[in-house]
Amino acid sequence: MAAAVSQRVLRAPACLCVFCGLPGAGKSTLTHRVLGTVTEHGWKAAVVSYDELIPEQAYYTEVEEDGVKLKDMHTNWKSHRQAVLQYIEQFLERPEVVVELPSSPLIHGAAWQLCVQPLLQPEELNTDGTPLLFLLDDNFYYQSMRHEVYQLARKLSLGFCQVYLQCDLETCISRNQSRPRPTPVKVIMEMEKRLECPNPHKNPWEFQSISLNSTNDVSKSDIQRVIELISMALNNPLSPAEDNTEQKEADRLKCAMSVVHQADQACRRLISEAMKTARENQVPSEHMRVLAARLNECKATFLLDLRKQFLQEVRFLQEEDVNVAQVVKRAVESVFDDKKNEILSQFIIIHKTM
Numbered sequence: 001m002a003a004a005v006s007q008r009v010l011r012a013p014a015c016l017c018v019f020c021g022l023p024g025a026g027k028s029t030l031t032h033r034v035l036g037t038v039t040e041h042g043w044k045a046a047v048v049s050y051d052e053l054i055p056e057q058a059y060y061t062e063v064e065e066d067g068v069k070l071k072d073m074h075t076n077w078k079s080h081r082q083a084v085l086q087y088i089e090q091f092l093e094r095p096e097v098v099v100e101l102p103s104s105p106l107i108h109g110a111a112w113q114l115c116v117q118p119l120l121q122p123e124e125l126n127t128d129g130t131p132l133l134f135l136l137d138d139n140f141y142y143q144s145m146r147h148e149v150y151q152l153a154r155k156l157s158l159g160f161c162q163v164y165l166q167c168d169l170e171t172c173i174s175r176n177q178s179r180p181r182p183t184p185v186k187v188i189m190e191m192e193k194r195l196e197c198p199n200p201h202k203n204p205w206e207f208q209s210i211s212l213n214s215t216n217d218v219s220k221s222d223i224q225r226v227i228e229l230i231s232m233a234l235n236n237p238l239s240p241a242e243d244n245t246e247q248k249e250a251d252r253l254k255c256a257m258s259v260v261h262q263a264d265q266a267c268r269r270l271i272s273e274a275m276k277t278a279r280e281n282q283v284p285s286e287h288m289r290v291l292a293a294r295l296n297e298c299k300a301t302f303l304l305d306l307r308k309q310f311l312q313e314v315r316f317l318q319e320e321d322v323n324v325a326q327v328v329k330r331a332v333e334s335v336f337d338d339k340k341n342e343i344l345s346q347f348i349i350i351h352k353t354m
Contacts, residue, residue, distance in 0.1 A: 013234045014092060014132040015159030018149050020140035022192055023183040024172035025165040026214040031135045034226050043131045044119050048088065050138035052111045054080045081145060083107045085152050088134055091116055092156055131234050143196045143203060150205050157240055159233030161208040162198050163226055167215050202323060208233050252311065255324065260307050262328045267299045267336050274344045281348045291347045295340060302336045
């Protein structure tokens with residue numbers, strides 16, 4: 001009986017719809033309005049709220065320190081986001097075992113069961129091909145975060161689409177302050193700087209995307225646009241990628257080499273600028289040699305860590321899916337440049353106090 005139930009669900013068309021944008025942009029409000037509309041259409045849907053599924057303590061460990069940087073949040077939350085996608089995948093493959101999922105510190109099990117409960121009712125498990133929708137509600141501020149969802153949709157031959165809520169920073173901050181657990185303002189401001197909105201011209205896999213202005217309340221016509229987008233995605237499910245593991249691995253290593261090479265060039269320019277600044281501040285020649293060695297040692301460590309992290313984060317990406325220049329710029333500016341400035345400041349301060 002369980003196997004039959006699973007097969008019925010898998011024959012039904014399904015879609016993963018990503019709702020992305022800054023905290024306070026109105027994603028949660030929109031997903032629930034869409035949920036009500038698709039239910040009226042007879043479709044079965046679940047709102048996958050990352051805020052509700054990911055344990056509260058995980059959020060606070062990211063932002064409780066005054067100097068937290070967004071790159072730390074991206075790295076530490078990766079395992080939580082992947083766990084959400086793993087739960088979705090297991091549900092779609094074997095919905096009858098949802099109540100048997102092992103407990104995980106990464107996901108609230110009770111919240112997950114509430115999330116998919118409407119899809120588990122016996123009368124709701126359709127034999128007539130009624131669509132199943134997962135409305136994913138999170139910031140998804142890096143395209144790599146959204147690409148993880150795309151990869152799952154392609155793996156399972158699902159529909160995939162994205163709704164980007166464009167809202168001015170001031171409005172987002174104002175709305176966020178009224179929440180029971182507001183995101184720190186400095187995190188929202190930093191996220192706004194780094195936000196990578198859907199760009200089908202650079203990322204062809206994002207072609208099923210729309211942008212809505214949510215500074216004011218979204219309109220009925222906006223809701224209709226979302227419904228039409230989802231309908232289009234349902235009618236055009238993705239095809240699974242071919243199993244060319246060896247070629248993908250070669251492409252991945254080639255891409256990593258390109259990232260490291262460009263990062264090395266960028267770091268060399270920053271080191272040259274730092275040495276010029278040190279000379280202008282009359283740092284003695286013997287200290288200049290030590291400064292150069294420290295900066296080059298810092299560069300070597302940074303490039304080694306960058307290569308390791310890049311290979312981990314793009315394990316399932318192909319070379320054409322990666323914006324190398326963007327990866328390099330983000331890494332150099334957010335990591336190496338800060339360390340370079342810290343080392344340079346130490347030498348200048350030491351010189352001035354001598």
